[in-house]
Amino acid sequence: MPTLRRDSFTLLRELMRWRVALVLSVLIFVLMIVLGTVNTRLDLPDTAQLAWIVLAIAGACIAALLTLPRHLGGTIFFVSIALLLVGVMAFGLHHGRPMQHWAYIFPPVIVFLVRSDRALVAMIAFGVYAAAMIAPLIPAIDVIRFASGYGLLVCFMFTYALLQERAAVMLRYHSDHDALSNCLNRRTFNEAVEQLAGPRGTAEACTFLLIDIDYFKAINDLHGHLAGDRIITQVAAELGRALAPGTPLFRYGGEEFSVLLLDRGLDDGRAVAEELRAAIADADFQGVPVTISIGVAHWRRGEGSITATLDRADRALYEAKRSGRNRVVADAPLA
Numbered sequence: 001m002p003t004l005r006r007d008s009f010t011l012l013r014e015l016m017r018w019r020v021a022l023v024l025s026v027l028i029f030v031l032m033i034v035l036g037t038v039n040t041r042l043d044l045p046d047t048a049q050l051a052w053i054v055l056a057i058a059g060a061c062i063a064a065l066l067t068l069p070r071h072l073g074g075t076i077f078f079v080s081i082a083l084l085l086v087g088v089m090a091f092g093l094h095h096g097r098p099m100q101h102w103a104y105i106f107p108p109v110i111v112f113l114v115r116s117d118r119a120l121v122a123m124i125a126f127g128v129y130a131a132a133m134i135a136p137l138i139p140a141i142d143v144i145r146f147a148s149g150y151g152l153l154v155c156f157m158f159t160y161a162l163l164q165e166r167a168a169v170m171l172r173y174h175s176d177h178d179a180l181s182n183c184l185n186r187r188t189f190n191e192a193v194e195q196l197a198g199p200r201g202t203a204e205a206c207t208f209l210l211i212d213i214d215y216f217k218a219i220n221d222l223h224g225h226l227a228g229d230r231i232i233t234q235v236a237a238e239l240g241r242a243l244a245p246g247t248p249l250f251r252y253g254g255e256e257f258s259v260l261l262l263d264r265g266l267d268d269g270r271a272v273a274e275e276l277r278a279a280i281a282d283a284d285f286q287g288v289p290v291t292i293s294i295g296v297a298h299w300r301r302g303e304g305s306i307t308a309t310l311d312r313a314d315r316a317l318y319e320a321k322r323s324g325r326n327r328v329v330a331d332a333p334l335a
């Protein structure tokens with residue numbers, strides 16, 4: 001049996017890197033066309049020449065990104081950046097102004113060493129420092145050229161940092177959420193329970209709602225698995241709408257959801273569960289009758305383990321099913 005070479009998180013990260021690399025390479029490509037044209041018109045042939053060199057590197061990078069396997073995206077991009085910096089420095093050396101071009105190495109270094117917001121300040125500060133240092137040594141036009149080249153590189157590196165941050169937010173979302181229902185996933189549930197109710201947890205009490213769609217196997221058998229999937233998605237959306245904003249809703253298993261009510265008692269839990277049950281019973285699922293059963297259990301620090309509470313919620317849910325479904329059963333508080 002073939003084994004999975006890369007997990008979904010890695011695949012997603014590689015795809016994000018590839019996208020970031022492509023967007024930035026296209027950005028550089030377009031910028032260099034503008035810079036090359038403007039400098040040619042201004043009769044600054046050496047600066048125009050540099051723009052054409054960078055344009056060629058960006059073009060090669062785009063071609064490689066589009067033709068080679070996507071997981072190489074990050075490597076292709078960084079090889080291109082390295083080539084670009086070496087090209088810029090060699091160009092500076094060739095034209096007798098090596099000093100200021102060495103400064104170009106700093107924006108990428110800084111952006112990889114510190115976070116994006118501080119990176120911007122550090123890059124600008126270094127640029128101003130470098131420009132001030134070289135100003136007495138070289139003609140004003142070269143200081144302006146340096147400042148504009150450095151400024152472009154800073155914008156470009158800052159965009160890279162911002163895109164990386166957006167990618168990280170997306171990755172976080174995908175790792176915490178279930179793809180079908182958009183609810184928080186079971187792993188996040190386990191983590192939340194550990195953080196709140198574990199031995200070093202922060203919560204003193206909470207109430208669990210365990211929610212299960214009734215006769216879901218029959219719904220699948222009658223209407224097909226795709227219709228079943230749509231119903232799971234819609235049930236999640238209806239539950240989310242019925243809950244107070246900020247209340248976490250988890251996909252606990254196949255057609256099971258759970259709600260975690262922090263610092264709320266069993267009566268509150270029963271009332272919320274009743275509202276959820278009614279919301280689903282009243283919703284229109286394109287003609288398919290859909291109801292849910294809910295088991296409720298309360299946990300208080302020092303009164304038994306969290307696992308035992310989840311077991312009680314499960315038993316309450318079983319009782320709700322056994323006594324006819326489309327109902328809420330709340331576990332009795334521990335004596």
Ligand SMILES: Nc1nc2c(ncn2[C@@H]2O[C@H](COP(=O)(O)OP(=O)(O)OP(=O)(O)O)[C@@H](O)[C@H]2O)c(=O)[nH]1
Nearest residue numbers: 212213214215216217218220225228229254255321
């Ligand atoms: N379409 C779809 N079906 C799922 C998914 N996850 C679980 N199921 C199905 O959900 C069904 C659950 O069936 P059962 O556990 O027997 O329970 P039930 O038919 O809902 O009956 P009760 O819970 O007793 O009311 C199984 O047939 C699973 O295959 C999913 O993501 N999509």
